[in-house]
Amino acid sequence: DGGITQSPKYLFRKEGQNVTLSCEQNLNHDAMYWYRQDPGQGLRLIYYSQIVNDFQKGDIAEGYSVSREKKESFPLTVTSAQKNPTAFYLCASNTPGWSNQPQHFGDGTRLSIL
């Protein structure tokens, strides 16, 4: 079955450390997205990519970086510049440009500080 796989499910970061969250999709979607969700809060867009080798900042990109070298992969790096990284991170994908297409989500990665 097609879907989005996020790994790991739980991740712990030490002070000053960069960590990378994986997101892989086999839905053949062109667009991929990273969201941050804080407890009891909605989704905030970090970065998105509508095509390979191109990506744009979302609403809260500071302290994060991404790459899009392959269509199926969109890893997110949480850098040491992100001072409050503890959150639930969600990856999504869809076919952009067709506004009736929903986004498909992975099961998320929960990041905590050690």
Added chain:
Amino acid sequence: GDSVTQMEGPVTLSEEAFLTINCTYTATGYPSLFWYVQYPGEGLQLLLKATKADDKGSNKGFEATYRKETTSFHLEKGSVQVSDSAVYFCALSVTSGTYKYIFGTGTRLKVLA
């Protein structure tokens, strides 16, 4: 600008009660509208969608009608179950110059046995 507004939660209901979660939107162009559900510790799952005015989306006993005149897309279910306890998100997508996908803040539903 484009936005989605949902009713504040949490919403607490007894099993078999009627559910309404309000959602209103502001958008340029002609948005498509969605409801997603999130169970604890999981990602969001599409619950239903409607792509034009007067469309009704439905799934698993949930319904929502796209009302352009009131810019609303309220979620309803006639008889909730304990298993419906989750967070529900209203969202819109619109292509008007650029492509946008906007989520509401979510409404937590708790159903008591």
